[in-house]
Amino acid sequence: xxxxxxxxxxxxxQYRMVIIAVIANLVLWHFSPDKARASVxxxxxxLKEMLMVLPPMFIFVGLIDQWVPREVIxxxxxxxxxxxxxxxxxxxxxxxxxxxxxxxPLAAMLLKKGARVSNIVAFLTVKAAAEVPLILMESKFMGTxxxxxxxxxxxxxxxxxxxxxxxxxxxxxxxxxxxxxAIASQAxxxxxxxxx
Amino acid sequence: xxxxxxxxxAFILSLLSWRSDKEKTKQAFKAAGESLxxxxxxxxxxxxxxxLLLAMIPPHWISTYxxxxxxxxxxxxxxxxxxxxxxxxxxxxxxAGSIYRQGASxxxxxAFISTLTMVGLxxxxxxxxxxxxxxxxxxxSLGFVFALVIAALMEVILR
Numbered sequence: 425x426x427x428x429x430x431x432x433x434x435x436x437x438q439y440r441m442v443i444i445a446v447i448a449n450l451v452l453w454h455f456s457p458d459k460a461r462a463s464v465x466x467x468x469x470x471l472k473e474m475l476m477v478l479p480p481m482f483i484f485v486g487l488i489d490q491w492v493p494r495e496v497i498x499x500x501x502x503x504x505x506x507x508x509x510x511x512x513x514x515x516x517x518x519x520x521x522x523x524x525x526x527x528x529p530l531a532a533m534l535l536k537k538g539a540r541v542s543n544i545v546a547f548l549t550v551k552a553a554a555e556v557p558l559i560l561m562e563s564k565f566m567g568t569x570x571x572x573x574x575x576x577x578x579x580x581x582x583x584x585x586x587x588x589x590x591x592x593x594x595x596x597x598x599x600x601x602x603x604x605x606a607i608a609s610q611a612x613x614x615x616x617x618x619x620x
Numbered sequence: 621x622x623x624x625x626x627x628x629x630a631f632i633l634s635l636l637s638w639r640s641d642k643e644k645t646k647q648a649f650k651a652a653g654e655s656l657x658x659x660x661x662x663x664x665x666x667x668x669x670x671x672l673l674l675a676m677i678p679p680h681w682i683s684t685y686x687x688x689x690x691x692x693x694x695x696x697x698x699x700x701x702x703x704x705x706x707x708x709x710x711x712x713x714x715x716a717g718s719i720y721r722q723g724a725s726x727x728x729x730x731a732f733i734s735t736l737t738m739v740g741l742x743x744x745x746x747x748x749x750x751x752x753x754x755x756x757x758x759x760x761s762l763g764f765v766f767a768l769v770i771a772a773l774m775e776v777i778l779r
Binding site for chain 1: 622623626627629630633634637641644645647648649650651652653655656659661662663664665666667668669670671672674675676678708709710713714716717720726729730733734737738740743745746747749750751752754755758759762763766767769770773774777778
């Protein structure tokens with residue numbers, strides 16, 4: 425009885441954003457049915473985009489976690505990877521397409537596998553702000569000069585942000601880094617168990 | 621189209637993985653399924669909030685307000701809208717282009733695009749789930765500061 429109550433409370437907390445969104449839509453419907461219809465329509469199209477990207481992305485993350493050894497991640501984007509690691513991270517960020525929220529689980533998995541904090545933060549920043557499709561579209565609507573200037577400045581900012589976050593993270597615990605919650609941690613534990 | 625490519629790629633890689641090592645593939649799928657289930661409630665919430673924001677802040681409202689409003693007020697509004705909302709590039713860039721042509725400054729348009737992409741208030745809950753509170757807070761705050769720096773530099777460079 426008790427545990428099911430707890431589970432219900434947990435689900436309520438987990439879905440609080442959904443509940444708020446539903447209530448807000450109902451309120452909006454009361455005042456302006458047109459806007460509510462537009463809201464539900466946008467929700468539908470964003471949901472579609474999410475369903476197109478997220479499940480395969482999680483499968484990629486799961487497979488990379490299983491097949492790419494820790495040493496490979498460490499030597500390419502780890503503590504000692506230096507400028508090469510930063511360049512790889514930035515390039516990876518600009519060619520990884522899809523919405524930024526799809527890159528969070530990938531970033532968490534790479535961190536857990538020994539990637540350097542500065543590299544992963546730079547990767548996420550470039551991924552969000554300077555991915556190739558975005559720059560191409562920006563050239564079309566804002567002009568090439570505008571797009572390329574922003575691209576260059578974004579690369580520099582990504583390096584700076586990565587460096588500052590890494591400095592700040594020196595005294596964080598693993599839990600602060602989200603490593604405890606890293607999606608594939610359980611898989612690795614189980615995998616470690618199997619190899620013994 | 622993009623989704624079809626991703627799903628096919630995931631399918632092919634899974635098949636290859638399955639043929640080489642069934643156990644590893646099972647583990648990969650288990651991890652994928654668990655993390656998908658874990659992140660689903662937040663994702664659905666984000667979808668709902670994004671829909672509401674897009675409906676409440678219609679594109680033409682942004683373009684009239686920022687296009688006519690020259691000066692610092694317009695830039696501040698652009699930066700805040702950019703930081704708070706999650707507008708897909710397909711909607712945001714044509715919008716930014718039209719504001720630009722209507723006479724908004726480089727500063728305002730660059731601030732809008734930069735905060736839109738570098739700061740994600742709406743996606744912060746998922747970011748916290750995967751990367752932790754501190755990382756999310758630092759990354760997004762610095763993203764906001766640097767987005768403004770980028771905008772200011774662009775105003776100077778592209779003058």
